[in-house]
Amino acid sequence: MRKPIVVWVKRDLEFNNPLVIEGFPGLGYIGRIVVDYIVEKLRAVEFARLYTPYFPQHVLVDAYGEAKLLKASFYHWLKPDDRQSIILVAGDSQAQTIEGQYKLASTILGFTRKLGARKILCVGGYEAYVDGRPKLYVAGTDPEIVGEAASIGLEVGRVGSPIVGLAGVILGIAKFYDMKGIAVLAETPGYYPDAIAAKEVILFVSKYIGVDIDVGDLDVYAARLSQALRGFEEVAEELRQLSESARIIDRGRLTYIS
Numbered sequence: 001m002r003k004p005i006v007v008w009v010k011r012d013l014e015f016n017n018p019l020v021i022e023g024f025p026g027l028g029y030i031g032r033i034v035v036d037y038i039v040e041k042l043r044a045v046e047f048a049r050l051y052t053p054y055f056p057q058h059v060l061v062d063a064y065g066e067a068k069l070l071k072a073s074f075y076h077w078l079k080p081d082d083r084q085s086i087i088l089v090a091g092d093s094q095a096q097t098i099e100g101q102y103k104l105a106s107t108i109l110g111f112t113r114k115l116g117a118r119k120i121l122c123v124g125g126y127e128a129y130v131d132g133r134p135k136l137y138v139a140g141t142d143p144e145i146v147g148e149a150a151s152i153g154l155e156v157g158r159v160g161s162p163i164v165g166l167a168g169v170i171l172g173i174a175k176f177y178d179m180k181g182i183a184v185l186a187e188t189p190g191y192y193p194d195a196i197a198a199k200e201v202i203l204f205v206s207k208y209i210g211v212d213i214d215v216g217d218l219d220v221y222a223a224r225l226s227q228a229l230r231g232f233e234e235v236a237e238e239l240r241q242l243s244e245s246a247r248i249i250d251r252g253r254l255t256y257i258s
Helices: 027-042 098-114 143-150 166-177 195-209 216-228 232-251
Strands: 005-008 019-023 045-051 059-061 067-069 072-078 085-091 119-127 136-140 180-188
Touching (some): 019 166, 136 143
Parallel strands (some): 019 085
Antiparallel strands (some): 045 072, 059 067
């Protein structure tokens, strides 16, 4: 396998003006938490899988001992009111190289565009100190689509702020596939699975697509997670300070190259 490939799992589906929602692991694991949770709550059906040599070079062993390649899964759900298709894309990992990110983004956009999609929503995290309820930021391919999201209560992304990873690349090249897109990013410290920030994104997605998504289970999960991680931030901060101290010491050393 030299390039990304898409393997169909289920073909007897009809796609009607699909909206794509993409979430891969990243800051706070938010993208993956959001899409996995929505897939479970809506009982979306997996219809295709994407494999690429740009994922990490290992397999995952399941409960039966079977070794499985890392992948991205495509799920389909049909809205009951207007029969619009929702395509959810969840990945096991980000691509490991710059070229890999572009090829992964191109494959996702190209595949979903052939299914009739014209719009993609990328979800993820925005590294920040969180004081209270996490804020949501939005950036997009054009002011109109950004304005739609901002009207639901999101803040427009800060000028000059980079969107790193797959979500940013998708926004950057979406226009080459005649698609529009937005990235919705929740504030998060970024160094642990942030269910609280993920909840805010899910609530936005619920409003954006006009579908009620029960977040009750996520509340319980978030409470357990917060309790389990109590003190984790303090430990992480100590580790960051130690790491910074080590870098300062290292910069003060004389080094020789021969």
